[in-house]
Amino acid sequence: MNFAKRLERLVELLNEKNLDAAILGDRANVRYFTGMRFNAASFSILFVSKKGDVVLLTAILDYNRVKKTCFIKDIRKFPEDDPNYLAPLRELLSGRDVKTVGVEFSSVSVERENLIKEVTKAELLNIENDLLNMRMVKDKEEIELIKAAAKIAEKAMIKAMESVREGMKEYEVSAIAQDVMMREGAEGLSFEPFVMSGENAWLPQRFSSAKELKKGELSLFDMGCIFAGYCSDITRTFSLGGISDEQKNLFEVAYEAQKRAIKTVRPGVLAEDVDKAARDYIAEKGYGKYFPHLTGHGLGLSIHEMPIVDVGRKTVLQPGMVITVEPGVYVEGIGAARVEDMVLVTEDGCELLTNAPRELVR
Amino acid sequence: MNFAKRLERLVELLNEKNLDAAILGDRANVRYFTGMRFNAASFSILFVSKKGDVVLLTAILDYNRVKKTCFIKDIRKFPEDDPNYLAPLRELLSGRDVKTVGVEFSSVSVERENLIKEVTKAELLNIENDLLNMRMVKDKEEIELIKAAAKIAEKAMIKAMESVREGMKEYEVSAIAQDVMMREGAEGLSFEPFVMSGENAWLPQRFSSAKELKKGELSLFDMGCIFAGYCSDITRTFSLGGISDEQKNLFEVAYEAQKRAIKTVRPGVLAEDVDKAARDYIAEKGYGKYFPHLTGHGLGLSIHEMPIVDVGRKTVLQPGMVITVEPGVYVEGIGAARVEDMVLVTEDGCELLTNAPRELVR
Numbered sequence: 001m002n003f004a005k006r007l008e009r010l011v012e013l014l015n016e017k018n019l020d021a022a023i024l025g026d027r028a029n030v031r032y033f034t035g036m037r038f039n040a041a042s043f044s045i046l047f048v049s050k051k052g053d054v055v056l057l058t059a060i061l062d063y064n065r066v067k068k069t070c071f072i073k074d075i076r077k078f079p080e081d082d083p084n085y086l087a088p089l090r091e092l093l094s095g096r097d098v099k100t101v102g103v104e105f106s107s108v109s110v111e112r113e114n115l116i117k118e119v120t121k122a123e124l125l126n127i128e129n130d131l132l133n134m135r136m137v138k139d140k141e142e143i144e145l146i147k148a149a150a151k152i153a154e155k156a157m158i159k160a161m162e163s164v165r166e167g168m169k170e171y172e173v174s175a176i177a178q179d180v181m182m183r184e185g186a187e188g189l190s191f192e193p194f195v196m197s198g199e200n201a202w203l204p205q206r207f208s209s210a211k212e213l214k215k216g217e218l219s220l221f222d223m224g225c226i227f228a229g230y231c232s233d234i235t236r237t238f239s240l241g242g243i244s245d246e247q248k249n250l251f252e253v254a255y256e257a258q259k260r261a262i263k264t265v266r267p268g269v270l271a272e273d274v275d276k277a278a279r280d281y282i283a284e285k286g287y288g289k290y291f292p293h294l295t296g297h298g299l300g301l302s303i304h305e306m307p308i309v310d311v312g313r314k315t316v317l318q319p320g321m322v323i324t325v326e327p328g329v330y331v332e333g334i335g336a337a338r339v340e341d342m343v344l345v346t347e348d349g350c351e352l353l354t355n356a357p358r359e360l361v362r
Numbered sequence: 363m364n365f366a367k368r369l370e371r372l373v374e375l376l377n378e379k380n381l382d383a384a385i386l387g388d389r390a391n392v393r394y395f396t397g398m399r400f401n402a403a404s405f406s407i408l409f410v411s412k413k414g415d416v417v418l419l420t421a422i423l424d425y426n427r428v429k430k431t432c433f434i435k436d437i438r439k440f441p442e443d444d445p446n447y448l449a450p451l452r453e454l455l456s457g458r459d460v461k462t463v464g465v466e467f468s469s470v471s472v473e474r475e476n477l478i479k480e481v482t483k484a485e486l487l488n489i490e491n492d493l494l495n496m497r498m499v500k501d502k503e504e505i506e507l508i509k510a511a512a513k514i515a516e517k518a519m520i521k522a523m524e525s526v527r528e529g530m531k532e533y534e535v536s537a538i539a540q541d542v543m544m545r546e547g548a549e550g551l552s553f554e555p556f557v558m559s560g561e562n563a564w565l566p567q568r569f570s571s572a573k574e575l576k577k578g579e580l581s582l583f584d585m586g587c588i589f590a591g592y593c594s595d596i597t598r599t600f601s602l603g604g605i606s607d608e609q610k611n612l613f614e615v616a617y618e619a620q621k622r623a624i625k626t627v628r629p630g631v632l633a634e635d636v637d638k639a640a641r642d643y644i645a646e647k648g649y650g651k652y653f654p655h656l657t658g659h660g661l662g663l664s665i666h667e668m669p670i671v672d673v674g675r676k677t678v679l680q681p682g683m684v685i686t687v688e689p690g691v692y693v694e695g696i697g698a699a700r701v702e703d704m705v706l707v708t709e710d711g712c713e714l715l716t717n718a719p720r721e722l723v724r
Contacts, residue, residue, distance in 0.1 A: 039568040041553035041665065060654055065565045081656050081670055103472065110475050110486060111467040124472060175544035182537035185572065188554055191403035203427045206401040210547065292422055294443050303403065308443055 001141055003035050003071060006134075007054060013130055014050040014102060021049045022102040022127060023089075023116060028301035029104065029131050030056075031229050036070055038062060040188060042080070047092060057088055086115050093119040102127035129306075136298060136306045137320040142230065143344060146300065146322050149186070149227035150342050150353040153234045156180035156223065157356040164362050166215060166240055170195040171208040177223050186225035190233060190303045193223030201336035215242035218251065218335030218360075220328075224303070231303045233324050234354045235340030238362045247335045250287070251360050254337035257281045257327040261295055261309075265325070265343050265350035271313040278327035279311070287329045296324040299342070321345040322353070363503050365397050365433060368496075369416060375492055376412040376464065383411045384464040384489060385451075385478060390663035391466065391493050392418075393591050398432055400424060402550060404442070409454060419450055448477050455481040464489035491668075498660060498668045499682040504592065505706060508662065508684050511548070511594035512704050512715040515586045518542035519596055519718040522583060526575060526724050528602055532557035533570040539585050548587035552595060552665045555585030563698035577604035580613065580697030580722075582690075586665070593665045595686050596716045597702030600724050609697045612649070613722050616699035619643045619689040623657055623671075627687070627705050627712035633675040640689035641673070649691045658686040661704070683707040684715070 010033060014022060024030060024046045031037065034056055038044055044066075045057040054073075058066045059080040067075050078088045089112075098120040103113070105126040113124055138146065156177035163176050173195045181189070195208045198217035213219060217239060224233035237251055261278035275295040282291045296309035299322055307315035309323055317323075323345070328338030342353040372395060376384060386392055386408040393399065396418055400406055406428075407419040416435075420428045421442040429437045440450045451474070460482040465475070467488035475486055500508065518539035525538050535557045543551070558567045560579035575581060579601060586595035599613055623640035637657040644653045658671035661684055669677035671685055679685075685707070690700030704715040 037569060039554045039556060042568060061566055061568060065567055068565070081659070081666070081672065105473040105476070106471050108472050109468050110465065110470050110472065111488075113472050113475070114467070126473075169547075171547055172545060175541065178544050179537065179541040182540050183534060185531075185533055187569070192401045192550055194401060203430070204423055205427055206404060206423060207399060207549070297443065304443065310443065 001035055003033060006033050007048065009134060010048055011050060011052050013127065013134070014048070017102065017125070017127070017130070019050060019100045019102045019125060019127070020098040020122070021047060023047050023112075024104060024131075025112065026104045026107050028135070028305070031301055032135055034070055034072060036066055037187065037229065045089060055092055057092070086112065090115055090119050096120065098122050100125060104128040104131070132306045135300055137318050138300060138322055139320065142300065143320065143322070145228045145230040146232070146342070147353055149190075149225055149230045149232035150234070152181050152184045152186055152227055153224045153232040154354050154356045155184065156225070157221070157234055157236055160221060161236060161238060161357070161362055164213060164238060164240065166213060168213050169210045170197055170200070170213070171210060173213070173221060174208040174223065177221070181225040186227050187229070188226045190224040190226050190231035190299075193221070195219060195221045196336070198335070202330045202332050202334070204330060204336065213240060215240045218243065218247050218337055220336060220338055222338075222340065229301055231299045231301070232354070233299055233303060233340065233342060234356065235326055235338050236356060236358065237337040237339060237360060239360050241361050243361075248360070250329055250331060250335055251337040253282060253285045253287055254327060254329045255339045255358065258325055258339045258341070261325045261327060262341070262343055262350065262352070265317065265323070265345060266348065267317055267319050267345060269317045271307045271309045271315040271317065272311060274309050274317075274325065275311055275313065278325070282327060282329060287331070290329045290331050291327060292330065293328065295327050298323050317345045319345050319347050363397060365395060368395050369410065371496060372410055373412060373414050375489065375496070376410070379464065379487070379489070379492070381412060381462045381464045381487060381489070382460040382484070383409060385409055385474075386466060387474065388466045388469050390497070390667070393663055394497055396432055396434060398428055399549065399591060407451060417454055419454070448474065452477055452481050458482065460484045462487055466490040466493070494668045497662055499680055500662055500684055501682065504662065505682065505684070507590045507592040508594070508704070509715055511552075511587055511589035511592045512596070514543050514546045514548055514589055515594040515596045516716050516718045517546065518585065518587070519583070519598055523598060523600055523719070523724055526600060526602065528575055528577060530575050531572050532559055532562070532575070533572060535575070535583060536570040536585065539583070543587040548589050549591070550588045552586040552588050552593035552661075555583070557581060557583045558698070560697070564692040564694050564696070566692060566698065575602060577602045580605065580609050580699055582698060582700055584700075584702065591663055593661045593663070594716070595661055595665060595702065595704060596718065597688055597700050598718060598720065599699040599701060599722060601722050603723050605723075610722070612691050612693060612697055613699040615644060615647045615649055616689060616691045617701045617720065620687055620701045620703070623687045623689060624703070624705055624712065624714070627679065627685070627707060628710065629679055629681050629707060631679045633669045633671045633677040633679065634673060636671050636679070636687065637673055637675065640687070644689060644691060649693070652691045652693050653689060654692065655690065657689050660685050679707045681707050681709050
C-alpha cells in the first residue's frame with residue numbers, strides 16, 4: 001500500500017478545503033493512512049497539517065511496536081488509562097497556528113473537541129465524507145485483501161451450513177463459523193455475527209440467541225471477518241426442511257431480487273438503480289412493505305462505508321468499488337429471507353466475491 | 363435486575379446536578395438502565411428527563427424486538443443508514459424546555475452535540491464519572507453474571523493452555539479460547555484477545571500474530587468474554603520449556619507481585635494501595651522501570667471501568683466491586699510476564715473469580 005501517497009492526498013484535501021490540519025481518530029481512517037493495526041480495545045490519533053507534518057499518537061503500550069514498524073517518523077505516546085490521557089495532544093497543538101481543523105463528526109468526542117478548541121481556538125469542520133470518498137474506490141492490493149477476507153467468510157459459511165441440524169442453538173451455529181475464521185487467521189469479526197431462526201428472523205433479532213433450530217422455519221445467518229484490516233460480509237438463508245410453499249416463495253423472491261440487483265452492477269450505474277432493481281421486483285411480488293432496509297453498502301476497512309446502495313443514493317458506480325447486495329423480506333408469522341453477497345465493480349461489469357452455496361434446504 | 367430503580371437513581375442524579383435531561387449513547391450505560399442487548403454493530407440512544415420521562419431510540423431493525431421485550435413504554439426508531447438518522451432525536455427534543463443536558467463526553471460525538479445544541483440551545487455537561495460511580499458497586503445479580511463470564515474465560519484459558527505446542531501460531535492459540543467461549547454461550551469477546559510470544563511479549567504487540575511459539579520464550583495470553591452483558595478478563599504467562607533462570611525469575615516476580623496485591627484487597631483499602639503492593643515489590647526486585655501500566659481496573663458492563671487500580675487512585679474499595687489484578691514486567695531481550703485474575707471485593711476481604719492454573723511451563 002502506498003501510505004505516503006494517501007497522506008499526500010489528505011494534505012491536498014486540507015489545502016483544497018482551506019483547513020490547517022486534520023485530527024483523525026476513526027480506526028479505519030488511521031489504518032488507511034498509516035497501515036498500523038491496533039487492538040480493537042486500543043486507539044490512536046493521527047495529526048496531519050496542511051504543510052505535511054504528520055504525527056501519530058499511540059498508547060504507551062503500543063508505542064514501541066509502532067515506532068519500530070511504522071513509516072511515520074513522529075510517533076508520540078499517551079497514557080491510555082489516565083484521566084489526562086489527551087495531554088500529549090494538547091502539547092502537540094500548543095503554539096501551532098491552527099484555525100480550522102478537519103475531524104470526523106460522527107466519531108470525534110466532545111472531550112476531544114473541547115481540548116482542540118481550548119488549545120487552538122480553532123473551528124472544527126467535518127471531513128468524514130471526504131475521507132469516505134477517498135476510500136471508496138479500492139486499489140489492487142486492497143481488492144486482494146478484501147477477496148481474502150471474502151474467501152475466509154465463505155469457508156466459514158460453508159462449514160456452518162454443513163453443520164446445522166435440529167436442536168442446535170443459534171449461537172452454536174455462529175460459533176462454528178467464528179472458529180473457522182479465527183483459525184484461518186482473521187484479525188477478528190467484521191461485526192457481531194447472527195443466526196436468526198424462525199420468529200427471530202422476522203422480528204428481526206440481530207444477535208444469536210439460545211433458541212434452537214427447528215424444522216419448518218426459515219433462518220438467516222449474517223457474518224464476516226476482518227483480514228489484514230479489510231472486512232467481509234455474507235448472509236445465507238437456510239431451512240432444515242418441512243417448510244410451506246409460501247416460505248419457499250419468500251426465499252425465491254429475496255434471492256431473485258438479489259440476482260436482479262447484481263445484474264445491474266457495472267461502472268456508470270447509480271447506486272439507487274441497483275437498489276431499484278431489487279426493490280421493484282420485491283414490490284411486484286407483493287412484498288414491498290416487507291423490505292425495511294437498504295439493498296447494500298460499500299465495505300473495506302470498515303464494514304459500512306460508501307457507496308450506500310439505497311433509495312435516493314446517486315453515487316455513480318466505478319471500477320474498484322466493493323459493495324454488498326442483500327435485499328431481504330421479513331413477514332411476521334411466515335419467515336424471513338435474505339441472500340447477501342459481496343460484489344466488486346469491474347471495468348465492464350462486476351465480479352461476485354462470495355460464492356458459498358445458496359440453496360435453501362440443508 | 364431492577365432497571366426501574368436504576369432509572370430512579372438517574373433521575374435523582376439529574377435533579378441533584380440541576381440537569382434537565384440526560385442523553386446517553388454509551389452501550390454499557392444504555393444496557394445498565396434498560397437491560398437491552400444490541401448487536402455490537404448497532405447502537406441506541408437513551409433519553410431521560412429530570413421529571414422521569416424515559417425514551418429509548420433504536421434502529422428501525424431493532425425496534426420490534428425492543429418494543430416487545432423492553433419495560434420502557436416510549437420506544438422510537440431511527441433509520442440507521444440514513445445521513446439524517448438523528449431526525450427522531452431532533453423531533454424528541456423539539457419544543458422541550460431543556461437548558462442543561464448530561465452526556466458522556468468521551469463518547470458523545472460532535473454530530474450529536476451539534477444537533478442537541480441546535481434544537482435546544484442547551485449546555486452539555488459531562489456525567490460520565492457519575493454513571494461510572496453508579497455502576498462501580500455490583501449487585502448480587504450482576505456478580506452472578508460476572509462470575510459466569512469469569513468461569514467461561516477460565517475454561518477457555520485451560521483449554522488453550524492445554525493445547526499450546528511448538529510451532530503453533532499465536533492466533534491459533536487465541537482461536538482455541540475464542541471457540542470455547544462462543545460455544546459456551548458468550549455474547550462475544552470483552553476485548554480482542556492476544557497471545558504475545560517471545561519478542562512480541564516485551565514489545566508489547568497487543569494482538570495475536572502469525573508468529574510461531576518456540577521453546578525458550580515467555581508468552582502471554584490475555585483474553586475474556588462477555589456473558590449476558592458482563593465482561594471477564596484473565597491473563598496467563600506460559601512457556602514451552604527451555605527458559606533461563608532469569609526468565610523464570612521474571613515470572614516469579616510478576617506472579618508474587620500479583621499475590622501480594624491481591625492479599626491487600628478488602629473493603630476500606632484505597633485502590634492505590636493495592637497498586638503499591640505490586641509496584642513496590644517489583645521495584646524491590648529491580649524491575650521497577652519495567653512495569654509500564656496499571657495494576658488493575660474495574661470491570662462489569664464494560665471491560666475498563668471504575669475503580670482504576672493505579673498510582674494516585676484514591677477510590678476506597680467496597681464490597682461488590684470487581685477488579686482485575688495484573689502487574690506485569692517486560693524486559694527487552696529477556697521476556698515478559700503478567701498474571702491477571704479477577705477479584706471480587708467481599709464484606710471481609712476478597713474472592714478470586716478466576717482460578718485457571720498459573721504454572722509457567724506447559
